[in-house]
Amino acid sequence: MTRPVAIVTGGGRGIGATIAARLAEDGHDVAVLDLSEDACQESCAAVKAHGARALAIAADVSDEVAVERAVRQVSETLAPPFVLVNNAGILRDRTVTKMSLEDWNAVINVNLKSVFLTSRTCFPYMMKGGGGRIVNLSSTAALGTFGEANYSAAKAGVIGLTKTLALEGGRHAITANVVAPGFVVTEMTRAVADRNGLEFEGLVEQMKRETCVGRVGRPEDVAQAVSFFADRRSSYTTGQLLFVAGAPRG
Numbered sequence: 001m002t003r004p005v006a007i008v009t010g011g012g013r014g015i016g017a018t019i020a021a022r023l024a025e026d027g028h029d030v031a032v033l034d035l036s037e038d039a040c041q042e043s044c045a046a047v048k049a050h051g052a053r054a055l056a057i058a059a060d061v062s063d064e065v066a067v068e069r070a071v072r073q074v075s076e077t078l079a080p081p082f083v084l085v086n087n088a089g090i091l092r093d094r095t096v097t098k099m100s101l102e103d104w105n106a107v108i109n110v111n112l113k114s115v116f117l118t119s120r121t122c123f124p125y126m127m128k129g130g131g132g133r134i135v136n137l138s139s140t141a142a143l144g145t146f147g148e149a150n151y152s153a154a155k156a157g158v159i160g161l162t163k164t165l166a167l168e169g170g171r172h173a174i175t176a177n178v179v180a181p182g183f184v185v186t187e188m189t190r191a192v193a194d195r196n197g198l199e200f201e202g203l204v205e206q207m208k209r210e211t212c213v214g215r216v217g218r219p220e221d222v223a224q225a226v227s228f229f230a231d232r233r234s235s236y237t238t239g240q241l242l243f244v245a246g247a248p249r250g
């Protein structure tokens with residue numbers, strides 16, 4: 001039997017790398033997209049270790065032409081995508097009076113515009129293939145976070161966009177859902193600690209106290225939720241927002 005193909009953006013490290021490996025373990029072939037092909041190699045090796053085919057593609061997901069080229073390459077090399085995981089994301093934290101338009105645009109483009117571009121490009125392939133699964137990464141920051149006007153707005157936008165994709169995709173057997181993590185240990189959160197002059201372990205202790213499960217998140221926690229939404233059998237679950245944050249949110 002042919003394995004369904006999944007695209008994971010920002011799959012070179014962190015949560016995206018773990019999602020790529022998990023989807024391979026679940027039975028998918030995986031295309032790993034990141035800013036450079038080199039950044040994808042380790043993730044591709046992990047995908048192959050599960051007996052899956054892997055494809056590394058350098059693509060800036062905020063670039064319309066790059067996205068179209070990447071999805072075409074996936075379709076021609078592996079097969080048209082059944083799963084699209086929009087995971088690529090960046091931070092440019094500043095309080096609002098200090099936030100430049102460049103900080104605003106960069107974050108909106110990578111975290112929100114990219115989800116529109118990849119979804120718009122994958123939709124026709126999924127329609128032709130008889131269906132698909134779109135899983136978008138938001139964040140608890142969508143509820144508002146000090147110093148993250150750009151990121152909060154982008155991650156809230158992802159929720160509205162996903163619900164609309166669910167409405168428009170339903171009749172084509174395409175589902176669209178959102179996973180919104182709380183604090184997860186990755187390079188992204190280490191950089192937050194560095195930028196704020198905090199010891200990472202101190203930040204982890206602080207974030208632990210904001211959960212009710214007494215620990216912070218791991219990339220595997222997020223991959224577990226993505227795996228459910230990406231499953232072919234999850235065809236009656238669409239337009240949903242799932243917080244993976246160790247505590248009730250929303």
Ligand code: NAP
Nearest residue numbers: 010012014015035060061087088089139181183184186188
């Ligand atoms: P990460 O460690 O910074 O990884 C993000 C990946 O995306 C990196 O490989 C990065 O490449 C890539 N990327 C950045 N801009 C890109 C672009 N324009 N095109 C293609 N790839 C790009 O982040 P993470 O912590 O794993 O986060 C993954 C997702 O989860 C993000 O959407 C983030 O907002 C969300 N999230 C994370 C947390 C958390 O606590 N970590 C919480 C809530 C939500 P480079 O390394 O080259 O920059």
